[in-house]
Amino acid sequence: MTAELIDGKKAAERLRGQVAELAAAFAADAGRKPGLAVVLVGEDPASSVYVRSKGKATVAAGMESFEHRLPVDTDQDDLIALVDRLNADPAVDGILVQLPLPDGLDAQAVLTRIDPDKDVDGFHPVNAGRLATGLNGFVPCTPYGCLMLLKSQLGDLSGLNAVVIGRSNIVGKPMAALLTAADCTVTIAHSRTKNLPHHLAHADIVVAAVGRPGFVRGEWLKPGATVIDVGINRTADGLVGDVEFEGAASIAGAITPVPGGVGPMTIACLLRNTLVAAHRREGIALAADAI
Numbered sequence: 593m594t595a596e597l598i599d600g601k602k603a604a605e606r607l608r609g610q611v612a613e614l615a616a617a618f619a620a621d622a623g624r625k626p627g628l629a630v631v632l633v634g635e636d637p638a639s640s641v642y643v644r645s646k647g648k649a650t651v652a653a654g655m656e657s658f659e660h661r662l663p664v665d666t667d668q669d670d671l672i673a674l675v676d677r678l679n680a681d682p683a684v685d686g687i688l689v690q691l692p693l694p695d696g697l698d699a700q701a702v703l704t705r706i707d708p709d710k711d712v713d714g715f716h717p718v719n720a721g722r723l724a725t726g727l728n729g730f731v732p733c734t735p736y737g738c739l740m741l742l743k744s745q746l747g748d749l750s751g752l753n754a755v756v757i758g759r760s761n762i763v764g765k766p767m768a769a770l771l772t773a774a775d776c777t778v779t780i781a782h783s784r785t786k787n788l789p790h791h792l793a794h795a796d797i798v799v800a801a802v803g804r805p806g807f808v809r810g811e812w813l814k815p816g817a818t819v820i821d822v823g824i825n826r827t828a829d830g831l832v833g834d835v836e837f838e839g840a841a842s843i844a845g846a847i848t849p850v851p852g853g854v855g856p857m858t859i860a861c862l863l864r865n866t867l868v869a870a871h872r873r874e875g876i877a878l879a880a881d882a883i
C-alpha cells in the first residue's frame with residue numbers, strides 16, 4: 593500500500609468538537625439547545641444502529657435529540673401527521689426521516705412534507721434546487737462530508753478532473769453539484785456508462801457511490817488519484833466499500849477506508865447542518881467560515 597489513508601474518523605471528531613463549541617455558544621445566546629428529531633419507522637437492525645449512534649452523537653455535541661420510533665405498519669397519514677407536528681415544534685431545528693421506509697410508504701411524499709428549513713438531510717426538492725442554483729440551503733450530509741475530506745486532503749480543487757460514480761439524489765447528484773461549484777471538471781458515471789476505465793484514467797478525484805462491493809478496480813485509477821469510497825456493503829468478509837481497496841491503495845495517492853472513512857463524516861455533517869438550521873431559525877449569525 594502506497595496511498596495515504598484519509599482518516600474520516602479523526603476528521604469527524606474534529607468537526608464534532610467544533611460543532612459542540614458552537615452549539616454551547618448558541619445555547620447561551622438562544623436560551624435553548626439546537627434540536628434534532630430523528631424518525632425511524634420499523635425495526636430494520638442496521639437502521640436502528642444508525643439512529644442510536646445519531647442520537648448519541650447529537651447529545652454529545654450539546655444538542656437535544658428527539659427520537660420517534662414508529663411501528664412497521666404505520667400508515668402514510670400518521671407519518672405525515674408526525675412530520676407536521678415536528679415542522680411546527682419550535683424546539684426542533686432539524687428533522688431526519690430514516691431511509692429506507694418500509695414497503696407501502698411513499699418516501700418522496702414524506703420528504704417533501706418536511707419544512708425545507710428544517711431539512712438537515714438536504715433531501716427536499718427545494719434544497720436540491722438551492723444546491724443546483726448556488727443558493728444557501730442544506731446539502732446532503734454524505735456528499736458534504738466527502739467534499740470536506742477532499743478539501744482537507746487537496747486544498748483548492750479548482751481545475752481537477754473528478755469522476756462521480758453513481759447518480760442518486762442522495763449522493764451522486766449532490767456530489768457532482770458540489771464538485772462543480774468547487775471548479776472541478778465533473779463526469780457523472782453510472783450503470784450505463786461505457787468504458788468506465790477510460791474516464792477513470794483521467795480522474796484526479798474519484799467518488800464511488802454505486803453500492804457494489806469492490807466494483808472499482810485499482811488498475812483503472814490514475815496514479816496518485818484521490819479516492820473517496822462511499823460504499824458500505826455488508827459481505828461475508830465484513831464491511832467493504834465500492835472500491836477494491838488493496839489494488840486501489842497501491843495506485844492511488846490517497847484513499848478513504850471503509851469503515852472509518854465517509855461514514856463518520858456523514859453523522860458529523862448532520863450535526864453541522866442542525867447547528868446551522870438552529871442559527872438560521874433564531875436569526876443568530878454564524879460566521880460563514882466558522883464551520
Ligand SMILES: Nc1nc(=O)c2c([nH]1)NC[C@@H]1CN(c3ccc(C(=O)N[C@@H](CCC(=O)O)C(=O)O)cc3)C=[N+]21
Binds near residue numbers: 691824831851855857
Ligand atoms: N434520512 C437518512 N439520512 C441518512 O443520512 C441515512 C439514512 N437516512 N439511511 C441510512 C444511511 C446510511 N447512513 C450512514 C451513516 C453513518 C455511517 C457510519 O458512521 N458508518 C461507520 C460504521 C459503519 C458500521 O460499522 O456499520 C463507518 O463507515 O465507519 C454509515 C451510514 C446514513 N444514512
